[in-house]
Amino acid sequence: MRRIMVAGNWKMHGTRASVAELTKGLRHLVLPSGVDVAVFPPFLYVNQVIDGLDGTSIAVGAQNSAAEASQGALTGEIAPSQLADAGCTFVLIGHSERRQIMGEQDELLNRKFAAAQACGLTPVLCVGETLVQRDAGKTLEVVGRQLSSIIEALGVGAFVNAVIAYEPVWAIGTGLTASPQQAQEVHAAIRAQLAAENAEVAQGVRLLYGGSVKAANAAELFGMPDIDGGLIGGASLNADEFGAICRAAGN
Numbered sequence: 182m183r184r185i186m187v188a189g190n191w192k193m194h195g196t197r198a199s200v201a202e203l204t205k206g207l208r209h210l211v212l213p214s215g216v217d218v219a220v221f222p223p224f225l226y227v228n229q230v231i232d233g234l235d236g237t238s239i240a241v242g243a244q245n246s247a248a249e250a251s252q253g254a255l256t257g258e259i260a261p262s263q264l265a266d267a268g269c270t271f272v273l274i275g276h277s278e279r280r281q282i283m284g285e286q287d288e289l290l291n292r293k294f295a296a297a298q299a300c301g302l303t304p305v306l307c308v309g310e311t312l313v314q315r316d317a318g319k320t321l322e323v324v325g326r327q328l329s330s331i332i333e334a335l336g337v338g339a340f341v342n343a344v345i346a347y348e349p350v351w352a353i354g355t356g357l358t359a360s361p362q363q364a365q366e367v368h369a370a371i372r373a374q375l376a377a378e379n380a381e382v383a384q385g386v387r388l389l390y391g392g393s394v395k396a397a398n399a400a401e402l403f404g405m406p407d408i409d410g411g412l413i414g415g416a417s418l419n420a421d422e423f424g425a426i427c428r429a430a431g432n
């Protein structure tokens with residue numbers, strides 16, 4: 182049985198004061214016991230959030246990490262070993278904003294994914310198509326290619342200890358959500374692609390949906406058979422809204 186997961190991606194938001202406020206709000210949430218909850222603050226605030234959530238069940242992850250596992254001469258990067266040392270347990274790999282805006286490509290993401298796992302972090306691999314790709318009928322092809330990049334480089338076994346987040350680029354931060362049916366179709370295809378390699382891995386891996394998830398649409402999305410939770414952007418910056426999404430996941 183896959184445990185539901187709700188993850189909050191804070192992106193490049195926050196100040197010390199607002200992070201303290203949000204962390205305090207999260208501390209006070211009553212979270213359903215069947216749901217794994219994690220938040221992904223900007224690097225700068227990771228320590229503050231880990232300290233602030235000490236004693237709670239909420240895990241902390243980073244939004245990105247270096248392709249090299251160990252610390253070294255790589256100005257401006259953060260090694261996954263450093264994230265693990267800080268107390269992070271997850272890291273986002275290949276969020277669409279990094280693929281599209283920072284130009285990160287599959288080969289680099291394969292290395293980031295492997296380096297993160299080598300340090301004991303659980304990678305959350307983000308995949309998803311643009312609107313142009315969807316309109317051209319290429320959604321499953323694009324997502325399939327993003328997934329097969331990891332499978333070919335690291336083997337399907339790499340997904341024993343990983344999470345996948347399907348985030349259609351056109352739904353991120355736009356208020357447009359994939360319908361539960363649209364999301365389920367892609368999730369089912371992702372699971373089928375993994376199952377073609379290894380049925381057990383496919384059954385065990387958690388597939389999160391992301392893209393304008395909020396309390397009002399979460400339950401419907403999480404009710405689909407292959408949607409095992411969500412990766413929440415904007416709505417995760419409000420503790421009450423995020424808590425409501427976590428509760429929707431628990432039902």
Ligand code: PGA
Nearest residue numbers: 353354392393413414415
């Ligand atoms: P959103 O972002 O919920 O603000 O659409 C999701 C994400 O990018 O992870």
